[in-house]
Amino acid sequence: MLKGDIYAKIAPENIDRITRIIEAYENVGIVSTADRKNGLVIIRGTADTYEELKRILLNMPFRVEIVEEK
Incomplete structure (x- = not known):
């Protein structure tokens, strides 16, 4: 994993939404x-x-749990 990568857990139905x-x-x-x-x-x-x-991830219109940062 490179510096700047963030692993996050979201509701599966929001994967396409977060991508967009x-x-x-x-x-x-x-x-x-x-x-x-x-x-x-x-x-x-x-x-x-x-x-x-x-900052963007923490302000999504749905729950985003950051599980690992590097």
Whole structure:
């Protein structure tokens, strides 16, 4: 995992939604699904976009639990 990557757990039905929201913030990060059944996603950012990405995730219109940061 690279600096800037964030593992997060969300409701599985929100995976497509979080992907679209992050994509709308061009060049902030890319969402990859690690475990669709359990709602585990990896948001791949950079050291430069990390703080903005974290702020976006913590203000989603649904629950986002950050489970690991590197």
